[in-house]
Structure formats: C-alpha cells, structure tokens
Amino acid sequence: MRLGVLDVGSNTVHLLVVDAHQGARPLPAFSHKAELRLAAHLEDGDRLSADGEARLRSFIEDALQIAEDKGVEDLVAFATSAVRDASNGEEILERIRTETDVDIHALSGPDEARLTFLAVRRWFGWSSGRLLVIDIGGGSLEVAAGIDEDPDVAISLPLGAGRLTRDWLTADPAPADEVRKLRRHVRAEIARHVGEVARYGAPDFAVATSKTFKQLARIGGAAPSSDGPYQRRVLQHAGLTGWADKLARMPASERADLPGVSERRVPQLPAGAIVADAAMDLFGISELEVCPWALREGVILRRLDMITG
Incomplete structure (x- = not known):
C-alpha cells in the first residue's frame, strides 16, 4: 500500500x-x-x-x-x-x-523512544542482541534499551539540540562559562537516568539515530550520505570529545564549512555535540553505529503491524 x-x-x-x-x-x-x-x-x-x-x-x-x-x-x-x-x-x-x-x-517522549527503538531493531535484526539506542532531536533526547522489539526502558529528556541552544547559549560562539554551565546541566540530567538503563545489563550493540549524530559522524570521517544507506557509519567517542570542544569555540561560518553539516543545523550543532559526548561517556559507549532508520520508520512499521495484525 x-x-x-x-x-x-x-x-x-x-x-x-x-x-x-x-x-x-x-x-x-x-x-x-x-x-x-x-x-x-x-x-x-x-x-x-x-x-x-x-x-x-x-x-x-x-x-x-x-x-x-x-x-x-x-x-x-x-x-x-x-x-x-x-x-x-x-x-x-x-x-x-x-x-x-x-x-x-x-507522541509522548517515551513513545518516541519506543518507536525509534523498533525501527533500529528491524534494521539491524535480532543478531544485534541487546540494543542501546540514542536519538537527539530538536527538543528532546530519547534513550531506549532492550532485547526485544519493545524496549525494557524508554526515556525522554528535555535535552534536544535546538532547545538547549535557545535556552542556554546567548551568542555564537557562546561564552566559555555558558558552555560549561550547559555541559554540567546536560551531564547531571543524563546521569540521573543511567541506572535505569544499566540495571538491565550492558548492551551488545549501541546505535545512534538523528541528523545530529549523522553530522557528527560525518565530521569524524564517516562516509557521506551519497554513498547510500547501507554504508556502515560509526561515531567514535574518542574523537567526539575533541570535536565537542572545538565546535563550541567555532563561529557558525566555520561550522558551516565542515563536511556533512546542513546550514539550518549549524546553530545547534555545538549543543548537540555536548549531549552526544555526555551520553556516550555516561553510558560507557566507545562507539555508536548510525542507523538510517529512526522515528518515522518506526511509525510506519507500527502502522503496518496494526493494519495486518
């Protein structure tokens, strides 16, 4: 259909x-x-x-x-x-x-996390084992983890890249003290929920979705989108930490020249990098694989399940 x-x-x-x-x-x-x-x-x-x-x-x-x-x-x-x-x-x-x-x-925040998790599970399949899925949107951060198609835990936090940029950063590039305050805020918010995820056990496979993660992976050397959705793309935490610091100090004009960065997302990329760095650090993830499917695909798959179930 x-x-x-x-x-x-x-x-x-x-x-x-x-x-x-x-x-x-x-x-x-x-x-x-x-x-x-x-x-x-x-x-x-x-x-x-x-x-x-x-x-x-x-x-x-x-x-x-x-x-x-x-x-x-x-x-x-x-x-x-x-x-x-x-x-x-x-x-x-x-x-x-x-x-x-x-x-x-x-959609509620947890429902966003569940549907995104469903899309990732269907993309990577059962062989990926226990999944941890992280998505950074404009308004919220979603985290889900589990072994089945419905995650054991689904969390949504008000840590979207656009929201944080509007609420915490007053200039571009932002003053160093604002960046430090934002970093502390993000890490404190995520840290409150690490135990909810960790209690189910360590993930076998950690996955990222969203434009923010795709752009950070591209900056870190991942293949361009023109190579197609089946090209494996990963984001290494070791490299991301350095980029999170650099992006916060760069003016928008320099960020816009980086590979894979879309013009409309240039302003919120520093905040997005701070969230990504914090999430990978606090959840103990050294590498995230970027999934081409996310929330929209999860909605499609759930709809098909309802129609044909």
Missing part, C-alpha cells in the same frame, strides 16, 4: 510517502518538507504562537494535496516535542483536526 507519514517535528515538518507492505522494507516514493522551526514560535515560554499555528496549518493543507496527488491510501500523522510541550498544543491539534480532518497525535 502507499502510506503517507506526516512528521511534525521541532525544526522540520515532513511528509514522507512510502510504498509499504508487511514483511517488506518501506520504500520512499516522495518527500516534501519545510523548516517551520515550531519550537522557535513559542510565546510566553510555552505557548505556540498564532503564526506558528498558521504555518503548520498551511503546510498540512499542501501536504494533503500532495498526498492525494501521489495516491496515498492511508495517512498517519504525529507531532513531537515542540507541539507536545506547548501549553496550547492539544488545543491547536484539535483545531487542525476540525479544519483539515487530519488527526495528528502528539
């Missing part, structure tokens, strides 16, 4: 059209995305602005027309931390449901 997945993220809103069938890998057929930066449209600390809502509604209207043109049979829509954490998020989603007939479900 032809399935449409509408992903309302903190930075980007993305419609992905895939040809998907039970027992087969989803094949991307069409992609339409826009950088709405919904998390930057929060007013009074936690309310999504009228402008942010209008931009989202406009994108959804375009996406519906595209989905119809591409022959989409089933559309599943979800929102992550920017809408989930907004005090008026559910109110906005209800208006959108009424006006567009699109039912966007705000």
